[in-house]
Amino acid sequence: MPTLPATTNGTSSSGTTTNGATTGRRGRPGYDQQTVLNVAVEVFNRHGYDATSMGILAExxxxxxxxxYHHVPSKEDLLSLALEEALGGLESVWASPxxxxxxxxxxxxFVVxxxxxxxxxxxxxxxxxxRLRGNTETERAALERRRSFDRKVAELIGAAREEGTLRKDIDPRTVSRLLFGTINSIVEWYRPGGSLTPEKLADDVVTVVFxxxxxxS
Amino acid sequence: MPTLPATTNGTSSSGTTTNGATTGRRGRPGYDQQTVLNVAVEVFNRHGYDATSMGILAExxxxxxxxxYHHVPSKEDLLSLALEEALGGLESVWASPxxxxxxxxxxxxFVVxxxxxxxxxxxxxxxxxxRLRGNTETERAALERRRSFDRKVAELIGAAREEGTLRKDIDPRTVSRLLFGTINSIVEWYRPGGSLTPEKLADDVVTVVFxxxxxxS
DNA sequence: GTCTATATGGCGATAGAC
DNA sequence: GTCTATCGCCATATAGAC
Structure with a gap:
């Protein structure tokens, strides 16, 4: 999917972005920052952040x-905005009673x-x-927040193990890693809108994992 | 871990690479292709392939x-050699009776x-x-071989389900994806040489997954 | 097998017109 | 909010000496 002739000036952001997300904007380019961000993130994921040039993004x-550059001061700022959206969502999990x-x-x-x-x-x-590798300060800060999330889940695993509800024949660090592996890998294949709803997916993950x-029998 | 002053001319490849792998070479640089490849792959993984310049690699x-360029004709050839090693290993799984x-x-x-x-x-x-994104023909060819491996495992899952040994309340495609997610994520955290041996890890994966x-009770 | 020097091109980002 | 033109830098890769 290289070097698209682009949806040259006029169709791209009218209601539905490349990303597939409805943004509620009236036709013609005339982007706003959120729409640029949505498209950017989709392209970053398709090619990888580093492999995505501002030229590819522009196309x-x-x-x-x-x-x-009218909408965002730099490529790294796009990354930063995107990561904030991801981390904010993940961190909000802990706010629930x-x-x-x-x-x-x-x-x-519940956390799973x-x-x-x-x-x-x-x-x-x-x-x-x-998919971050921690190449810049922006990336490293995001990875640290992600690790903080992971640590909280690891604590919960430890507590469940002490309760006697989780098996003790596997090192809790291994348990934690395999659990995250299973959950996180969802991003590599799940696409919303198909017959598998997010709720059924969550059920399936809980079933398989536990x-x-x-x-x- | 940016711009190392490098292990300036003399320590880097003497027996142990940056990579940690013993290569059996006598001191001083004087690299051979395999050693260059081992170091390259380790650096590619640390920074990401696209983010790794030949300059960083040289350092x-x-x-x-x-x-x-004395050892390898291009950066992409390094990638290609590395992918061959990975895919050859994976494909060899199917040769066993x-x-x-x-x-x-x-x-x-057995396959797991x-x-x-x-x-x-x-x-x-x-x-x-x-971690490939399929940005070049080299990458796409490798991804196709990887998908072929995945398809064979998916067939095995289908057969086990028909045998009645695998649960039927989850779509087999989801089962396949979650299984690969669990297994593949190992590369993100497992490091050989610790207390967790590859054999115990395989036991743990089989236990958790099945x-x-x-x-x- | 390694080096310095260099060619060539694409990168992220800016200037300033419309 | 978009454009064309451009800057300065760093990327991959080559030439040719030691």
Whole structure:
């Protein structure tokens, strides 16, 4: 999907972005920052952030490179805005009362379900976050916030294990890593709008993670 | 970890590469292609392939940019060599008799274990493969071989489900995706040489994937 | 097998007109 | 809000000496 002739000046942002998200804007380019961001994140995910030049981005927007700089001061600022959206969504999981009290088993299940939900709602933004390598200060700060999220889940796993609801024959760090692997990998294949709803996906993840793939007797 | 002063001319490849892998070379730079490749792959994984310039790579090798071109004709050839190593390892899984006959349940478990083993043995190479975006023909060809591997595992999942050993309340495509998510994510955290051996890791993956995290009664 | 010097092009970003 | 033209830099890769 290289070097599109772009939807040359006129169709790109009218209601539906390249990204597929309805933005509610009236026709013609005349972008706003959020729409530029949505398209940018989609293109970043398709080619990788580093491999996406402002020129490629401009083609996908159907405007010139320099016009992008009217909406956002730099490529790195686009990244920063996107990461804020991803991290804000993930961090909001902990604000719910269900995440704060009750049996660790139930808090953990709630957090898993909520994480899957945020992941599907903010799919392109979280995808971008999960692929960072930490090459700039912006990226490293985002990764640190992500690690902080992971640490909280790890604590919950520890609590559930002490409760006796999680198996003890596997190192809790391994458990935590495999759990995140399963959840985070969703961004690599899940696409909203298909027959698999976010709710069913969350059910499936909870089932597989806690009960496994084998049939029960 | 930016712009290392490099291990300036003399320590870098003497027995142990930046990569940590013993290569069996006698001191001083004087690299061979495999050693350049090992270091390159490690640096590609640290910064991302696209974000890694030949300059950064040269610093990590402790030689000049142009010296790299003595060993390999281009940056993309380095990628290509690395991907061949990853894909060759993965594809070899299907050569074993245990992958070809017997109950689907057992073939599937064998393939999961073998994949985890290849993943740990060729960790940096498989890591690079799993992060590709398909930006060049080289990358797209590798991704196609990877998809072919995935398709074979999906077939095995279908067979195990028909046997009645895998649960039927989840779409087989979802099962396949979650299984790969769990396995593939290992490259993001597993490091050989710690207390978690590849064998125990494979046991843990098989346990979690097939029996789940919950305690059994 | 390595070096310095260099060719050539694309990058992110800016200036200033419309 | 967009454009054309351009700046300065760094990218991959080459030439040719040691």
């Amino acid at each position: 996908n927007l159907g405007i010139s490179k320099s016009a992008i 269900e995440a704060q009290s009750g049996a660790a088993e139930h808090r953990l299940e 379900r909520s994480t899957v939900r945020v992941l599907t709602e903010k799919l392109p933004f979280v995808t971008l976050l999960l 009960d496994g793939l084998h049939t029960r | 990590n090798l402790g030689i000049s940019k142009s010296a790299i 245990e992958a070809q006959s017997g109950a689907a349940e057992h073939r599937l478990e 274990r073998s994949t985890v083993r290849v993943l740990t043995e060729k960790l940096p190479f498989v890591t690079l493969l799993l 029996d789940g995290l919950h305690t059994r």
